[in-house]
Amino acid sequence: MANNPVFAGSTSVFILDAQDGKPIQQLLWGDEIVVLQDHGDWLEVEARRERGWLQRSKTTPERLLEINFVDVGQGDGAFIVTPDNELALVDAGAGSNMLRFLSWRFNLRIGRPSSDPKKVDFKFAVMSHGDEDHYGGFTELFESPHLSFERIYHNTLVQRKTASAADGLGERGQIQGTRCHMELIRTPDDLARLLAAHPDDRSKYLQLLKAAGPERTQGITEKDAYLPGFEADHRTAGGKSLSIEILGPIALEEGGQLGLPQLGDSIGISKNGHSIVLLVRYGQLRFLLGGDLNTPAETYLLRQKTKRDAPPENATANEWADYLAIAREHFGADVAKSCHHGSADFSTTFLRAINAAATVISSGDEEPHCHPRPDTLGAVGKHSRGERPCIFSTELMRSSPEFKARSQYSGEQIRQLLNELPGAGEKRRKQILKEVETLLSAKERVVATYGMITLRTDGERVLMAQKLERPRAGGVEFDMHWFSRREKILTLDQ
Known part of the structure; x- marks a missing residue:
């Protein structure tokens, strides 16, 4: 199993649920990708906390x-x-x-x-x-x-x-x-x-x-x-x-x-x-x-x-x-x-x-x-x-609350899971801890993904992107703006 990272290329890049399957996660140019299995033209990968399939042609060895x-x-x-x-x-x-x-x-x-x-x-x-x-x-x-x-x-x-x-x-x-x-x-x-x-x-x-x-x-x-x-x-x-x-x-x-x-x-x-x-x-x-x-x-x-x-x-x-x-x-x-x-x-x-x-x-x-x-x-x-x-x-790119408060329902879920923990077997214990961690991390995800402006560059081109609050058709999750050098001046691609 390979674990050397490669990076998402500059063309439209999505992790798929299968070879030639449906998109489950969009990647930005330069996102780090861990290759789990190499299948020639196709790779089993992990990136942005998702696992799936990606064409090798969609990757680059260059970190930005x-x-x-x-x-x-x-x-x-x-x-x-x-x-x-x-x-x-x-x-x-x-x-x-x-x-x-x-x-x-x-x-x-x-x-x-x-x-x-x-x-x-x-x-x-x-x-x-x-x-x-x-x-x-x-x-x-x-x-x-x-x-x-x-x-x-x-x-x-x-x-x-x-x-x-x-x-x-x-x-x-x-x-x-x-x-x-x-x-x-x-x-x-x-x-x-x-x-x-x-x-x-x-x-x-x-x-x-x-x-x-x-x-x-x-x-x-x-x-x-x-x-x-x-x-x-x-x-x-x-x-x-x-x-x-x-x-x-x-x-x-x-x-x-x-x-x-x-x-x-x-x-x-x-x-x-x-x-x-x-x-x-x-x-x-x-x-x-x-x-x-x-x-x-x-x-x-x-x-x-x-x-x-x-x-x-x-x-x-x-x-x-x-x-x-x-x-x-x-x-x-x-x-x-x-x-x-x-x-x-x-x-x-x-x-x-x-x-x-x-x-x-x-x-x-x-x-x-x-x-x-x-x-x-x-x-x-x-x-x-x-x-x-x-x-x-950063303020205009996030209209959702800065912190998403955990609902009373999620709090009840956490209490129920913790009450179950003492009598659970090893496999169930791991599952419970993972579920609790998911519920506890709700605040972190909102802060991390909405409002941030990310810049990626190879020294010639620039990508500037922010997370959409609701994905578009086809699994598009980011609003992206590309800039490139023309006559030695960086300008917005139209």
Whole structure:
């Protein structure tokens, strides 16, 4: 019995109940497939928790780059799988949605570690900044016995309790004539000293970094250039280039001292504005992951990278074209994660610099901000690439409840099954436990399958897809949008 994985090809792929049979599960391009039996032109396979038959011609040996924008409610959370099967997270939302997604993805049993010894190792996790709707979900992830993280990166600004709220990000001073936050927590030793200096501080973010383990945490800025292991010359096992560049935050330096500019009157403006911004390059394509950037931050980033101010609105078309050409060398992307959940606090110049063919907005229900804002949606569409740029939203892609509450009937079923368990034989015990597990996992399945926007790419083409809430005829379960490169520019296939 073979167990080496292959992957679903880019054509219409369905697991069938028999050779030339009926579809029982649709697969997305790049879905991992375990081959159970090889029958020549036909394979017996398992994928997406289903077993059945698949034509060999529908598979490919190439693992893709996969970026999943998980529906974490009001917040951000992206799960990444590299072509070398390295796992990473960029933010994790505020609550348990990311843990529930990962438990579904890897078939983990939350809260029952003794019955499930499975371990999932992550290459890195990024906490873009210290807002709870970006970092809160890591609390349960760091506590999980099933998950481990090699490195954890943050944006160097760590809020703590002080006599004055204005001093919550530490010491301030002047660098290059600019008022800056000076107390940047960059190294594990910096974090250890901060924790020692505030032993009774129960601030959530500070306590989370403590739980993460100071020895494996690192504060990063643009001066670090690239995430370790994903430098400009990095190549995958398949020979394709894969790098992760750090575009922000950008620190100023003077006399060996680093500082991040104070972007506004409140520390929240600086904390959000100095979010970690990552540019993922794979093959010929670029993907931008920003946190909660705001207008002052975007203006600052553009000025630092282009070494000039943006032209005035009445500048000539040629002046704007020259400026945007420089800005797009740094910030241009084929697909972008919208900053700050579609907030109205953005720069249209920055949107024009990104010039994305597709934008993903991560937002949630029951929040007081009305994200994504109507003017933001209009501006993203206006300033994106092509005649029909795409805007995806985790909130809009899920109209079913975020958590499907278990009905009273399912609760009665669980009680009946557990009452039967003590007198059951070994075979029936296994069956009972499986049935109970199915009933208990109802919540996890809703979070994992509805609202998430998944991106798959081989470095030339891009698939972006979301789960349909009701399958179409023929077993179609996903809404899919394909993008391909034409004249060196990624555009939507019509």
